Amino acid sequence: MAFQCQRDCYMQEFVTSVVACSPAELKQEINGKKEIIKGFNVKLQDTILFPEGGGQPDDHGLIGDVPVLRVTRNGAEAVHFVGSVLEVGREVQLKVDWERRFDHMQQHSGQHLITALADSMFGYKTTSWELGRQRSTIELDTPSLKPAQVEALEAAVNEKIRANIPVTVQLLSLDDPALEKVRSRGLPDDPAGPIRIIDIEGVDANMCCGTHVSNLSHLQVIKLLGTEKGKKNKTNLIFLVGFRVLKYVERSYSIERSLVSLLKTGPDDHVDAVDKIQKTVKALQKCNLNLLRDMAVLVAQNFKLNPERGNFFAFHKKEGDNEFMSIIANEIATEETLVFLTVGEEKGPGLFLLAGPSQKVVELGPRVLEMLEGKGAGKNGRFQGKVNSMARRGEVEALLLEHCRSEP
Known part of the structure; x- marks a missing residue:
């Protein structure tokens, strides 16, 4: 049996009757999440709504004023999933979403x-x-x-x-x-x-x-x-x-016009313009990386030259990375000093590194991880990882400082 949608693919409206209507559920993805929708499976005497098959998705449309959310094939029958109950035997008008069809x-x-x-x-x-x-x-x-x-x-x-x-x-x-x-x-x-x-x-x-x-x-x-x-x-x-x-x-023309405005060049020169920008960005990134490395050394040296330094050092920089923190930790004698370093947003996500005497790091690392809502691991006197929020960084510093002061 061929459905009316297969006999006349150009038909947009059709009158038929409801043969069966039974409670059902439909799994759908809504805003990226899979949800189960309760509704009804409806069978009609005939249909202009194509049930998915042959590599083609199903049609959307209306049965009366009730939206059809899914159409599947069960043998020789088409099954329409709707959100409202439809009376069996009732004559209904179908409308297909013509743009989609x-x-x-x-x-x-x-x-x-x-x-x-x-x-x-x-x-x-x-x-x-x-x-x-x-x-x-x-x-x-x-x-x-x-x-x-x-x-x-x-x-x-x-x-x-x-x-x-x-x-x-x-x-x-x-x-x-x-x-x-x-x-x-x-x-x-x-x-x-x-x-x-x-x-x-x-x-x-x-x-x-x-x-x-x-x-x-x-x-x-x-x-x-x-x-x-x-x-x-x-x-x-x-x-x-x-x-x-x-x-x-x-869409392509709209993007082209936006690029003309941003790059200040005609479409034929866009590739060259972007290539120049990429090369400039790479040069700036290299320069910035070198500056961060130099700054890391200076931060560590400044701490080491401070005659009043204690056995605890904490430092935060928004623009840093793992290498930045690692350089500071390497420059400071962490066998004697507990070092707590963080990079990233002040109260947002970021990275942290806890370095120092192995026993202290083993004891305090998991507590730091818990307070910063992060994930990480440690070995050889270092504990580091990613965190979801730096909001409690001050509390962590206070905890570590108090621990160091209490040490003999």
Whole structure:
């Protein structure tokens, strides 16, 4: 059985009736956290909302005024997850999120076209594909794809789009001999009823359950962004189709304008300008590092030359690092002096180093770690780590100073 969304991919509204409604739960990621939403699984007499499958995500939309949060396939049935109960037998109007649907149609039909021509032009088979939120990828069974091949493939797919080639749907029975002549990509593991064939006239005939455009001209344009290394001996080809290309160009132009304003140069000079900035930053970082090293030595020497110095030294510097603290500790005779050093924000995250007589460090290190809410470890007279908050640094200093004063 084919759903109405598969018989007419361009239908945006549809009237049907509720067949079943039962309590259910849905796991969703909300603001980066996985949460369980309580709701209802609804089955309809028919649907224009595509249930995920064949590499294509599900549709979103409305049943009446109730948002559909997920659509899955259970055999020959589509299951719609909603947040409100729907009366069984009730007649309802479905509305599909058309922007999302047409985007999926463009990306999916574009994938079929790219896959077909990558095979016919270079003999590279498609082993899988992913329709992503911003970009999509096709996994090709080849270790690499040369830039010239990507350029030729992009030219070929766009030539087919300009040729206004129709895309048709055929429904074949499971025992139809014609199935032997078509590809098997996109066929579910448990097919029910007729097999749906997407036929790009003269280009490709492929089993597929997804929603597609009716003519390649509806793809508008395809942009191949490049390749990435895939799984063992495979290559991922990254692509955009239709409106995604327009959005990509819009974003790129907006970034370009911002860079023109920041770099005070035209787009053709941006790479050189950034390269010069990076070299300047590296030189400044090297200079700053040398200054920090010199400062570390001076800080240690200043303490050592103080005739009133005791057996405890504490120092904090926002811009320091582990090397800065290590130099200070090395310069001070920590066999006799307990040294507590910190770098980072005054009351935010940072680093610390406790150095001194081994027994003291072993005893006090964990307490310092606990007070600063950090993680770390120690050995050979040193205990160091990362901390979440320097807010209690003053308390730690007071604790260490009191401990040193109490020592005979």
